[in-house]
Amino acid sequence: MGLIAALPDIDKYDNSVFVMHEASEKLIPFHKHTKGQLSYVEGGIAYITIDNRTYVVPARHFFWIPQGLEHILQIGHSATVLRSLYFYAHDDFSNSFFNRLGIYPASELLIQMIKYTEIWDERHVTSMDENFEFLIALKKILPETHKQPLPIILPATQNKQMMRIVNYLENTIEEKHSLTSISKKFGLSERSLSRLFKTDMDISFLQYLKTLRIIKAIELLLNTNKSINEIADEVGYSSISSFSDTFREFTRSRPTDLRKVDVKTHK
Known part of the structure; x- marks a missing residue:
């Protein structure tokens, strides 16, 4: 299942984390979801367009898109792997990090944690699943370890x-x-x-x-x-x-x- 096909399923369960690891070169048109999106870009480049502004995400960087923010996502290289986690949003009020778009260099710790989530690829993970606490911890460390977003923004x-x-x-x-x-x-x-x-x-x-x-x-x-x-x-x-x-x-x-x-x- 590709990311476009998976879009209707992302918001299926409010308290889950939906995991999607995909190698692709495609344009995903304007869409939004009620979950926050963490995506790590591996081996290429991605572009996010919001309100006539294009944000550039190089390899070994990740982006956070807050819940409800309509955007276009474009993968710019056939070898790019986009590793995405769509997080429950009930605790997003806890830190301003979760309420703004940001692009950040990924720490080695975060890269390894994101790669580990491939065991749940194309699945909703909930508190009923073993090791759900791992995903809770991953989300919690984001504001503490990645404080300065990159300023690579090109207005249209x-x-x-x-x-x-x-x-x-x-x-x-x-x-x-x-x-x-x-x-x-x-x-x-x-x-x-x-x-x-x-x-x-x-x-x-x-x-x-x-x-x-x-x-x-x-x-x-x-x-x-x-x-x-x-x-x-x-x-x-x-x-x-x-x-x-x-x-x-x-x-x-x-x-x-x-x-x-x-x-x-x-x-």
Whole structure:
């Protein structure tokens, strides 16, 4: 049973944990559930879209989606395994962690605990099941061990002028763009372009460009065998150190760390 087929079953029992481990490459359209969702991304990349914002989840990271939050989930690589636990929500008031969307680097302890739950794959687990306390403990440690979500968020736009600008940036990401060069390209003053990004997408031009470059870099790191130098150049960085520092700002790891993780996962 795939995740799409399983969606109607997730909320079947209020006090259960529904377990789903799936290797796939697919788009799961807008949906929501009355349970909170913990999903660990293994060996690839995932994208979550909520309210015209796309969140990027690299390999060896997990995301938490609170109950009732409508979202789109896309798996971006055929080798990706998505290990998901849909938790009862009756105690979500106990910590603000459970009431907000977040993406976090997964600790080694959490990774091993999530992998252990494969024994319950495609099942609802309740207090009647042996070792249900293990799942209770797993949920309880989340707020204590994972406090800082990653800021890899790319806003979308319905503004036709902005759509032309962001499409151009995406298609020419390897070029050395600046507020000045893009303003001239689209016949705007720097002030007008800066205001357009801020008012339409609530992000600065520079932050949008940096985020777009890092997302593209993550995709290349996980989906190609290109060298770090080649990837830095392809996303518009002439300095490998500048690329590495910006990558660390967004992901709290170096590009080489993500590449090592991906190799390890696929062994």
